[in-house]
Amino acid sequence: MDVVTSLNNMTFYKKQRRIALRNCGVIDPENIDEYIAFDGYKALATVFEQLSPDQVIDNVKQSGLRGRGGGGFPTGRKWELASAKQSDIKYVICNADEGDPGAFMDRSILEGDPHSVIEAMTICGYAIGANEGKIYIRAEYPLAIHRLERAIADAREYGFIGKNCNGNGFDFDIEIKYGAGSFVCGEETALIRSMEGERGEPTMRPPYPADEGYWGKPTNVNNVETFANIPSIILNGAKWFADIGTDKSKGTKVFSLAGKVNNVGLIEVPMGITLREVIYDIGGGIAGGKAFKAVQTGGPSGGCLTADDLNTPIDYENLLAVGSMMGSGGMIVMDESDCMVDFAKFYMEFLVEESCGKCTPCREGTKRLHELLAKITQGEAALKDLQTIRQLCEVVKDSSLCGLGQTAPNPVLSTMTKFSKEYLAHITDHKCPAGKCTALxxxxxxxxxxxxxxxxxxxxxxxxxxxxxxxxxxxxxxxxxxxxxxxxxxxxxxxxxx
Ligand SMILES: Cc1cc2nc3c(=O)[nH]c(=O)nc-3n(C[C@H](O)[C@H](O)[C@H](O)COP(=O)(O)O)c2cc1C
Missing domain, CATH: 3.30.70.20 (Alpha-Beta Plaits)
Structure with missing residues (x-):
């Protein structure tokens, strides 16, 4: 007789802990009553009835929640900065641009549990003194948009948002802004320009959005996953959240586990879990019996990690220490048949396309780096090209205007450091050890x-x-x-x- 195993006993779920994804796949995202039945909008009621705006901010600060959009900035501190600004108009923006290749964390949260983000944005508005919320989402996410539109309309009808939210004398409404699908528009200053109808190009920071954001007004920008954690923090308490994770990285992180593992998909794990546990226990090991080669975290801004790094507990600081970064949650696993030069070239090609072109180091530097990497994969490079690549990487890192250019060299530098022999094999032996670069x-x-x-x-x-x-x-x-x-x-x- 077949035995039906509960989700929590399945190897894919055993080591997961779901906070941001708590309702995804559990409730009907288009039914507000189901959200309410699972404690939905209870955190909002708690905030209105029991907490002052400063107490809400204090809760978020004590929880240790850090921004899940990539930078890891403490969320409570960000809310405090926006709250301290005196202005008749302030904004709350939810960043749902999510353009990293292979990343689908935020889209899945919006598709599976849109009300959690709406509830959190309203709590944020109350905490910082903002009456308007905007969700910037790429038009390429039609299902997420449909569910958000429905959820916003239902939340308004039930009185959770709109004039006099929940009957508490506070006004807060949410509008959706559609992006055309550009990676750089996820960068907060470019996102704000795009929302204003300008070209989606970044501007120098400072001023930060908390000082001068949307239409020059104080603006708090947070990522979808960051917001999705807020209702649980309010309901269960800051300490509950702070007890999960590591010293400086609290709570959980959602990853899109992709590439050569047996179990690919969206996972949410407590901070501090090791890469090995994610790849072998949750991911079920390398597909097709091949050998593990590397794992890329942090998307196009991150770096690759090798078998030596597999016992690293995942948190913001540890991933930086081993030469990568947390980023927004893309995690791509590679096996012995993947070529690391080709992989670095893939990301550089993506960045060449996505660079907005406003600053010269990023516009020209990413192109030249891509050309040099292509030369290597075609067996036409000389050893001195490696030196040129390193120099160019330093220039692009140091002098680009925004995070796109400043981090663009990371995949190149990390593969050059950790897989130097593979680069040399292409250049001196005209061989691609992984058998991927067809020209060789x-x-x-x-x-x-x-x-x-x-x-x-x-x-x-x-x-x-x-x-x-x-x-x-x-x-x-x-x-x-x-x-x-x-x-x-x-x-x-x-x-x-x-
Ligand atoms: C090139 C680039 C792309 C970015 N894309 C996103 C994105 O898609 N979603 C996101 O939340 N943050 C993105 N960020 C980070 C945002 O600028 C910002 O730090 C974040 O939205 C703040 O929210 P958080 O504090 O909750 O992480 C990107 C940054 C850069 C430099």
Missing amino acids: LRFSVDEGNCTGCTLCKKACPTQAITGEVKQVHYIEQSKCIRCDACYKVCKFDAIIKK
């Missing part, structure tokens, strides 16, 4: 394994493969464009690429 590979047929099935011949786009049915096939090197098509279709391990 030679495709040939293993005569012993070839059955003459003709699949490779049919798949070859340049007719480089010759041979009759049931006869050994051959690859004409002058015609081969190393597209990998023959290797992918061969069922008999008869294509050798070296």
Whole structure:
């Protein structure tokens, strides 16, 4: 007889702890009554009935919650700064841009539990003295937008937001602003410009949004996941939250676990869990029996970590100490078949496309870095190019205007440091040890394994493969464009690429 296991006993969930994701997959996100049945809007009522704005801020400060959008700035401190500003108009902005490749934490929270963010933004508005909330979300997230629109309308109808929220004499309403899908628009100053109808380009900080934000008014910007933690902190108390995690990183973190693990998906884990536990216990180890090679945390701003780093307890400081960063929660696992030079090139290509072009070091530097990395993967680089890359990385890091450029060199520098032999193999031996960089590979047929099935011949786009049915096939090197098509279709391990 099949035994049905409860979620908490499944290996994927056993080591998880769900606070930000507490309602995702549990309630119907389009039914406000279900949210209320799971203590929804109770934190808002508690705040109105029992806490002054300063006490709310104090609670958030005591909880130790830090911004989950990447920077890790203490949330309570941020609210305190916005609260201290005297202004007739203030804003609360929820940053739901989320543009890192492979990241879907915030989208999932908005799709699965939009009311938790609406409730938290209202609490924030009360705490800092703001009456208007804006959610900046990319238009590429239609389901999240649909559910948010529905949730905002329902919250308004039930009187939780709008004029005289919950009958407590406080006005707070929320509007959605749509982004066109640009990574740099997640940077808070670029986001604010984009919301104002300007080009989504960053500006120098200071002034910080808490001083001069949306339309020049004091503005508090927080990430979706940061907000999603707030109702639980209010209901369970700051100490409850502060008891989870490590010395300086409290609570949990949501990650999009992707890449070469058996179990991919969204996970929420207590700070302090090790990378090994995430990859092997929750992720179920490396797929296809291959060997672990590296894990990238922090998305395009982060770095790669190796087997030596697997016992690192995950928190903001520890990840920085081993050469990466927490970032917003992308976690991509790589196996022995992944090339680290190619991987660094992938992120640089993304950043070249996403750089807004306002400052020269980022606009030009990312392009030149991409060219140099491409040269290496094509076997056309010289050793002195490594020196140029390092110098360029320093310039781009030190002189770019915003975090995009300032962190763009991180994936390059970390792979160069941790996988220097792999870079050298491309340059001096013209070999890609992982067998990924096709320009450095030679495709040939293993005569012993070839059955003459003709699949490779049919798949070859340049007719480089010759041979009759049931006869050994051959690859004409002058015609081969190393597209990998023959290797992918061969069922008999008869294509050798070296
Ligand atoms: C290039 C770039 C992209 C960013 N993208 C996002 C994003 O998509 N979502 C987000 O919350 N923060 C993003 N940030 C960080 C924001 O600027 C800001 O620090 C954050 O929204 C503050 O919220 P938090 O304190 O709750 O983390 C990005 C920063 C940079 C430099």
